[in-house]
Amino acid sequence: MIMESTSPNQLVALNMEGLDTPPLTLSQLAWRRFRRHRMAMFGAIVLALLFLYSFGGSLVLSESYANHTDTSLRIMSPSAEHLFGTDSVGRDILARTIYGGQISLLIGLTAVVIETFMGILIGALAGYYGGWIDSLLMRITEAMLNIPEIFLLIVMAKFFGGKIPEIEFIGRTFSGSVIVIVVIIGITSWMYLARIVRAQFLSLKENEFVLAAHATGTSNVQIIFLHILPNSMAPIVVSATLGVANAILAEAYISFLGLGVQPPTATWGNMLDGATNYLESAPWLWFFPGLLILLTVLSINFLGDGLRDALDPRSRAI
Amino acid sequence: MMTTKPVLLEVSDLRTRFHTPEGTIFAVNGISFRLHEGETVAIVGESGCGKSVSMMSLLKLIPVPPGEIYSGNVKYRGKDILQKPEEEMEQIRGREIGMVFQDPMTSLNPVLTIGRQLTEPLRTHLGMERDMANRRAIELLQMVGISDPERHLQDYPHQFSGGMRQRVMIAMALACAPSLLIADEPTTALDVTIQAQIVELITKMRDMLKMAIIWITHDLGVVAGMADRVIVMYAGYIVEEAAVDDLYDNPSHPYTIALLEALPRVDRRRDSRLKSIAGSPPNLLVEPHGCPFAPRCEFVIERCRVENPALENIAQGHSITCWVDVKTGKPR
Numbered sequence: 056m057i058m059e060s061t062s063p064n065q066l067v068a069l070n071m072e073g074l075d076t077p078p079l080t081l082s083q084l085a086w087r088r089f090r091r092h093r094m095a096m097f098g099a100i101v102l103a104l105l106f107l108y109s110f111g112g113s114l115v116l117s118e119s120y121a122n123h124t125d126t127s128l129r130i131m132s133p134s135a136e137h138l139f140g141t142d143s144v145g146r147d148i149l150a151r152t153i154y155g156g157q158i159s160l161l162i163g164l165t166a167v168v169i170e171t172f173m174g175i176l177i178g179a180l181a182g183y184y185g186g187w188i189d190s191l192l193m194r195i196t197e198a199m200l201n202i203p204e205i206f207l208l209i210v211m212a213k214f215f216g217g218k219i220p221e222i223e224f225i226g227r228t229f230s231g232s233v234i235v236i237v238v239i240i241g242i243t244s245w246m247y248l249a250r251i252v253r254a255q256f257l258s259l260k261e262n263e264f265v266l267a268a269h270a271t272g273t274s275n276v277q278i279i280f281l282h283i284l285p286n287s288m289a290p291i292v293v294s295a296t297l298g299v300a301n302a303i304l305a306e307a308y309i310s311f312l313g314l315g316v317q318p319p320t321a322t323w324g325n326m327l328d329g330a331t332n333y334l335e336s337a338p339w340l341w342f343f344p345g346l347l348i349l350l351t352v353l354s355i356n357f358l359g360d361g362l363r364d365a366l367d368p369r370s371r372a373i
Numbered sequence: 374m375m376t377t378k379p380v381l382l383e384v385s386d387l388r389t390r391f392h393t394p395e396g397t398i399f400a401v402n403g404i405s406f407r408l409h410e411g412e413t414v415a416i417v418g419e420s421g422c423g424k425s426v427s428m429m430s431l432l433k434l435i436p437v438p439p440g441e442i443y444s445g446n447v448k449y450r451g452k453d454i455l456q457k458p459e460e461e462m463e464q465i466r467g468r469e470i471g472m473v474f475q476d477p478m479t480s481l482n483p484v485l486t487i488g489r490q491l492t493e494p495l496r497t498h499l500g501m502e503r504d505m506a507n508r509r510a511i512e513l514l515q516m517v518g519i520s521d522p523e524r525h526l527q528d529y530p531h532q533f534s535g536g537m538r539q540r541v542m543i544a545m546a547l548a549c550a551p552s553l554l555i556a557d558e559p560t561t562a563l564d565v566t567i568q569a570q571i572v573e574l575i576t577k578m579r580d581m582l583k584m585a586i587i588w589i590t591h592d593l594g595v596v597a598g599m600a601d602r603v604i605v606m607y608a609g610y611i612v613e614e615a616a617v618d619d620l621y622d623n624p625s626h627p628y629t630i631a632l633l634e635a636l637p638r639v640d641r642r643r644d645s646r647l648k649s650i651a652g653s654p655p656n657l658l659v660e661p662h663g664c665p666f667a668p669r670c671e672f673v674i675e676r677c678r679v680e681n682p683a684l685e686n687i688a689q690g691h692s693i694t695c696w697v698d699v700k701t702g703k704p705r
Binding site for chain 2: 186262263264266267268269270271272273274275277281282285286288
């Protein structure tokens, strides 16, 4: 019955319409695959909320409020007035997690920019040129990998800490230690990325399209950055995403050891440091910053996982 | 008439070898030839006989190491281009000499749009702005017979069929109107009907742009209709060079004869079997003594095994490397 009501002409017209939609671009395909990855979508949404919390929250609570000390209010448990309670010098923990979040997220992002830049540069040069350039760069990379990262972080933080003046950025004053931490995390974490990029370049440079690019007079620099690099973006994006989580954790480590960002500038890491003496007596001191670190790292890892699946060009799933 | 035109490319004693863990591979062993402006030369030979390597050596596209061009010179418009630094070579590649590769499925970058790849040579070599390069790219796509070119500029290579991709490769190679096009088996990876279209397209472009072509192939049938001269290569040597009709009418090297006999022809009896060449190409790891074709040759004489003949003129514009006169079967 249904078939009778649809004339063959209509069917043809329907089919033609279907064929006429332009084919999906690579990014559209990736987005489709990403959307279907539940954990990744969860990660992306949580992460977006965390950014909203850290950067939107500063519109509600001022920074001077976050750094305001009142010893009469020290170590107050969560209440209507101080939702997350107060710390050992009476500062509001809610406000401090907001401003600390800004620093932690910014450190994560900027450290990864440095890490990605160095990783791509070193990996690309080593993989593309090969020979002695490859040997030299990879020996340096291995040497860096052999030093325990946490040790390197501590030594460099100790060495450079306090030597850099304060800076102003997006309307806030940051202690110089923030810059030091960003740079240190950046230059101690590029090695894995460099190895990934090198491996990508080693295989991609043998492709015929590289030869074809040479044959049209494209220079080596253009081939490296405009022809081969776009082909290896997927693993780089994934690695960089996971790098954000690692950078946030690294900042938490060294701040927890008291070598990171110096108070009164709050970070989630140095808030944990301030909580060490009150682990049992005042759990809200470490619970909220700890939870935020956990959520951030977890959601970034989910996001990275989803990106890995979505950006894999060999994936046939639509 | 052809010979009155100026010489565009002169290759003399070009030798390329590769140093590999198994030993040194002698891929190109002293080839020499001339190409005049607007002339079409086909280089014929079976796989691994050094056709592609010799052409890539011309443009210094050989990876060094393991490759090494250890002798010879290549004069393009009278200037030795093998001595030029890399930056000057980049000016020549794509601008003066275009190249089309065998497999269009792999020679386009999968993550860049057709437009990006097509406008790149225009912007590097001719210094065009984006808008102008885009307009020129649309013209080029139209020229190579791709319909609706504006829309296709935004497309990625995977949205194109093999024939369309090869058309794009040709458009890229011709973007800057080069004086010489090197076509490295441009039809091998395509269906027969598409092959014919591509041959026709390149012939049309040649007549339009008045460029010279070096057409590498292992298919003598494809070149018969379009080449002026044919160079036959074997084991990194040129074994015969002749005008195209002369080569088909009067093949004078045993290898050329064997190749022609292995070629299916419409004017031959259907029930006659194609002849194959006995044996296999020589191992290029050892520098051969004597004629490299001697072990497979029907006409072989004692001298062939000890001494490699040099390229010798046997008639006007026809030269071979052989000790034997194939008509009589006796030493020349």
